[in-house]
């Protein structure tokens with residue numbers, strides 16, 4: 001695999017030399033990009049000698065005449081590893097700056113990114129660094145935590161670059177994940193639905209589409225071909241996913257039933273309205289002093305219909321439950337013929353609709369249960385997809 005190794009200006013930059021050799025020993029091609037500051041600690045010649053590849057530093061110095069290295073290298077990489085990552089580089093990456101070669105490459109690539117911070121302990125706990133790291137994780141990056149020990153400034157604390165073996169292990173793990181779903185076609189439903197009451201009002205729910213978008217992004221990053229049937233959600237969907245936009249539950253049902261038979265997996269994340277108006281009113285309902293009763297009829301059950309239309313697809317439902325109890329979810333698995341249900345407890349304020357994090361309980365049709373722990377919706381999605389892969393592998 002092609003690994004792009006970014007080295008920034010930390011006193012531990014010399015350890016990137018060992019890291020590049022270790023990654024090459026695992027059979028990978030390593031290409032290195034240094035920041036200006038990194039050149040105070042290590043040189044391009046060192047990495048060119050170790051890796052037998054050109055080493056990039058200057059955005060405008062092209063190793064191949066007529067080609068733009070910041071585009072080519074970013075596209076050719078299977079993973080980008082930044083080790084050591086300084087406070088400055090971490091803050092730049094979190095904010096999308098592109099004022100040197102490394103930050104420009106990081107902005108071009110769509111491949112997974114692994115960030116290995118190394119800095120003084122005081123800098124590491126600084127609010128801006130921690131906020132940037134959280135932001136990068138929520139966008140899909142993996143952070144290899146620094147370890148505790150004596151740092152160059154003579155202090156003791158958390159800030160030392162993680163051990164090389166730990167970084168290599170993480171690279172292998174991320175590379176495995178990035179290919180785990182190659183060849184799989186995954187259909188995802190996402191967001192809320194809107195059921196018209198009249199021409200200006202509708203019945204809906206608080207779903208933001210963050211979880212559906214995160215599952216789509218994770219599936220793409222793991223190599224799947226992804227199609228999303230999206231309700232009117234506020235969260236953008238990832239580039240690379242094919243999107244079918246719908247508004248009502250009936251439209252989501254029709255689109256899902258039509259598409260599902262040609263997919264390997266269907267993951268139903270959307271919060272579909274259970275009821276709609278029996279006859280939506282043309283024009284605008286006028287206010288009166290009287291009370292009003294709306295006549296509602298049940299919407300079709302999207303996942304149950306998909307189970308009938310696509311009996312060979314692996315189906316995973318999502319259930320927002322106002323409790324951590326799993327009895328309802330287990331009953332739904334049986335009744336609807338699902339492979340698993342990912343239940344999230346919406347009575348918990350950290351995992352309710354619209355929040356950035358989630359804590360999933362994944363209940364399989366064999367009765368086993370796995371828990372993700374509280375983490376970003378993207379990390380939850382990677383966890384979810386891996387759990388399904390492991391369960392399928394153990395069943396076959």
Ligand SMILES: Cc1cc2nc3c(=O)[nH]c(=O)nc-3n(C[C@H](O)[C@H](O)[C@H](O)COP(=O)(O)O)c2cc1C
Pocket residue numbers: 007008009010011012035036037038085086087088089090118119120123
């Ligand atoms: C001797 C020395 C050691 C440094 N070590 C670190 C370090 O380990 N981590 C860090 O975040 N910054 C460190 N810095 C500061 C960075 O080099 C500085 O913030 C620089 O602007 C980082 O640029 P870059 O992120 O583009 O590489 C060090 C500076 C000096 C002079």
